[in-house]
Amino acid sequence: MGRLTEAAAAGGGASAARSAGPPPTPLPLSATSPGTAATMASSEEDGSNGGASEAGEEREAAGKRRRRGWVATAWLTFYNIAMTAGWLVLAIAMVRFYMEKGTHKGLYRSIQKTLKFFQTFALLEIVHCLIGIVPTSVLVAGVQVSSRIFMVWLITHSIKPIQNEESVVLFLVAWTVTEITRYSFYTFSLLDHLPYFIKWARYTFFIILYPVGVAGELLTIYAALPYVKKTGMFSIRLPNKYNVSFDYYYFLLITMASYIPLFPQLYFHMLRQRRKVLHGEVIVEKDD
Numbered sequence: 668m669g670r671l672t673e674a675a676a677a678g679g680g681a682s683a684a685r686s687a688g689p690p691p692t693p694l695p696l697s698a699t700s701p702g703t704a705a706t707m708a709s710s711e712e713d714g715s716n717g718g719a720s721e722a723g724e725e726r727e728a729a730g731k732r733r734r735r736g737w738v739a740t741a742w743l744t745f746y747n748i749a750m751t752a753g754w755l756v757l758a759i760a761m762v763r764f765y766m767e768k769g770t771h772k773g774l775y776r777s778i779q780k781t782l783k784f785f786q787t788f789a790l791l792e793i794v795h796c797l798i799g800i801v802p803t804s805v806l807v808a809g810v811q812v813s814s815r816i817f818m819v820w821l822i823t824h825s826i827k828p829i830q831n832e833e834s835v836v837l838f839l840v841a842w843t844v845t846e847i848t849r850y851s852f853y854t855f856s857l858l859d860h861l862p863y864f865i866k867w868a869r870y871t872f873f874i875i876l877y878p879v880g881v882a883g884e885l886l887t888i889y890a891a892l893p894y895v896k897k898t899g900m901f902s903i904r905l906p907n908k909y910n911v912s913f914d915y916y917y918f919l920l921i922t923m924a925s926y927i928p929l930f931p932q933l934y935f936h937m938l939r940q941r942r943k944v945l946h947g948e949v950i951v952e953k954d955d
């Protein structure tokens with residue numbers, strides 16, 4: 668028995684794809700699970716945004732605004748503009764620093780306040796999912812945001828000797844380009860004026876930036892290991908009155924290992940989103 672479903676594993680994305688034709692019959696939004704075979708059913712959109720598609724998009728956008736309510740829409744517009752601006756400020760600061768100093772040494776120190784502020788502010792993304800004003804999966808947003816918060820506060824902020832590692836620049840550049848694109852995508856979508864280039868960039872840059880960012884993060888954690896082992900930071904040794912022990916060194920090793928199952932899931936989720944949003948593909952799921 669075949670079942671037609673949207674491609675996203677965790678919900679979200681694809682307003683353009685959905686509006687390419689007449690409104691489809693409501694379909695279950697489900698992951699392609701074991702025991703099902705997924706095949707691409709159609710490819711509708713070429714990115715040129717024909718008149719019918721535009722009218723459909725406007726209707727859908729108006730529908731979304733009504734469902735979300737004006738307070739939530741206004742808040743999200745403010746939030747996305749603020750975040751786009753924040754990450755743009757960060758990008759300009761990084762370029763200026765490099766042009767003036769000609770080295771990456773001292774870069775993290777010079778931008779850390781802005782980075783901490785805007786990356787921590789992104790915790791609100793989990794709240795947005797929890798209260799239902801955006802349809803992103805709490806799990807997907809949670810993994811994405813918590814791994815960033817972890818990198819900012821528990822690694823780079825806490826372990827000063829690694830702040831000048833090249834790997835820090837790798838993830839900073841990957842995050843910054845990603846976030847400028849992502850938040851401007853949300854902003855323009857909310858304002859119903861999404862340029863095709865922004866949509867394309869949102870669902871294309873990640874192909875390179877995700878692996879670059881993850882490599883930067885993993886290499887930075889790796890560089891932190893000797894320091895963490897030597898100092899025993901954030902670790903709790905026995906004996907103590909609560910009879911608990913915690914070793915941050917092993918926690919870091921486990922965290923690094925957890926990228927192996929988690930990162931491909933996020934990456935393939937984004938690849939499916941890309942096929943759906945840029946090429947209008949839907950997936951036919953066939954139960955075995």
Ligand SMILES: CCCCCCCCCCCCC[C@@H](O)CC(=O)SCCNC(=O)CCNC(=O)[C@H](O)C(C)(C)COP(=O)(O)OP(=O)(O)OC[C@H]1O[C@@H](n2cnc3c(N)ncnc32)[C@H](O)[C@@H]1OP(=O)(O)O
Pocket residue numbers: 675678679680681682683731743747801802803807808810811813814815817841842845849853856857872873876877878879880881884922925926929930933936937940
């Ligand atoms: C405590 C220790 C924890 C350690 C964990 C260790 C394991 C970690 C493994 C993974 C590591 C990831 C590392 C990461 O930090 C590396 C990088 O980021 S490198 C740089 C490249 N990164 C990316 O490209 C990030 C890509 N990710 C995303 O885009 C999103 O975060 C994601 C949620 C993953 C997926 O997005 P998706 O396209 O599926 O959905 P959206 O959320 O974009 O959209 C769904 C719909 O919701 C609407 N929406 C969402 N947010 C907003 C908003 N702020 N304002 C308005 N609307 C919003 C969006 O428009 C969609 O609406 P519609 O469906 O109607 O179109």
